[in-house]
Amino acid sequence: METKYGSSIFGWFRQKFGKSRNESILYCGSKNTEDSGSSSRGNSSSLNCSCDTSTLSDCATSSQNKPPPCPSFSQGSSRLLSVLKDPFRWTFMYDVCVCHCEENISQAYALVSFLESPSRGLRCYLQTRDCPVGGAVSTEVCKAIESSHCWVLLISPNFLRDDWCLYQMHQVICEGPMSQRIIPAVLDMHISQIPHELRFFYTVDLSKNHEKGYVQVYRTVLQYLKDSAVRLSKNSTEGHAETSITWEPSETSICLS
Template identity: 50%
Template sequence: MEENRVSNIMCWFRQRFRKQRNELDQDNPCKHSPTGNSTLSKPICSPGHSICKPHCGSSCSVESSVSSSSSSFPSHKSSIAAKSSSSEHSLPSELFSSFRSTRSYDVCVCHNDKDIDQAQNLAFFLEDPSKGLRCYLQERDCPLGGAVSTELLQAVHDSHCWVLLITPNFLNDDWCLYQMHQVLSEGPMSQRIIPAVLNMPRSELPQELRFVFTVDFNRNKEVGYNQVYKTVIHYLKDIIDKERLCKLSQSESRE
């Protein structure tokens, strides 16, 4: 009697647990790997599954959002790279020549301290990525503790061209006149000297600059800035062409 009673009770428990397990399997929409192990494998849910339970749906939505956000980054980076590449290709070929690298600066802006704003505006225009020039400004590029005369001479020597921002302040500054004479001695009668007149008539130019073509900033500064830029590019192109012809003639003479 006792053995039959225990057997009936065990049978009832087995049937009860088997029914609960079947109900759980029917309620769970996630697929499990068909292995013979008793340990359940990690559920695999497709992103955006409409019948996933809350705990499954949250993980699916997170994975989906991460995937979509990460896929957006490459396109953003590629657009930046394409923009940078197009900007470089639009620059004149003279800016990529080996001759240009022989000096640290393309333009040395010589100016009076009171005209620093005007000098900075010109330098920022020339240094814009669409222009690509390298400018020297004493207040920005001169190392602290250096002798003024030495640094000015070095800047003049280490620049392809020189812009003399001629103003009444410039003409009353001994250091500016000193720098002007250094420029004239470095590249006399050349395209490297670019006097730019501002806040004064051309008739008041120093005698030393009367024979040099002058850019007028009084009428339209934007036009004047573009004239300075074109003058620098033209100088680089002219020198590069001369060097190319010189090398070509030398190679022909050797043959």
């Protein structure tokens, strides 16, 4: 009786708090599997971090050792630098003289600002800005025309009605007749309406697209500077070759009998 009662109490405690051997083995095995999985994940993550860190360090080292990229100049920009640095350009005080009427002063300032920007670097003369105070306007304008490589005439209906503007136009034509130094630029009118004296020159239309017209004026000035520099260099080379030719008398022997 006591043995049966004791065995029943022991069975109750074993059922309540104990585990079978198989359950213990399964529990321990699953726990070990989870621990190994977490440890493997930790190792893999640490390995990936170490790989990423090493890759980043290698990239940083290579970026530090790599020299900075050199600025690449296109053919047009290199030609531009050579033209602007040519000694022929400095034979005149200004690259461009802009002639305009009072009604078109804003367009004149916009064109000059475009040509004088640091990326272009032309020297422009504008009467309202560069004419000295107290000087005779006609004299100063004539001096500016004589001291400029090219002349831009902002032709507009108001320009054609202004006697002073027509005087400047004729002074420019007298200074450089039938040359590419004269650049008529049409404003608020058709190209066919320009004066007869200017119909044989290359004309820029500023009525449709101001920015495109400014670029055309800029390229025309550069082309003139380039052609003139090449022509001057060729003439100086030919002149130097002619002066370098010397006459050498032939050796003659005189026999005295």
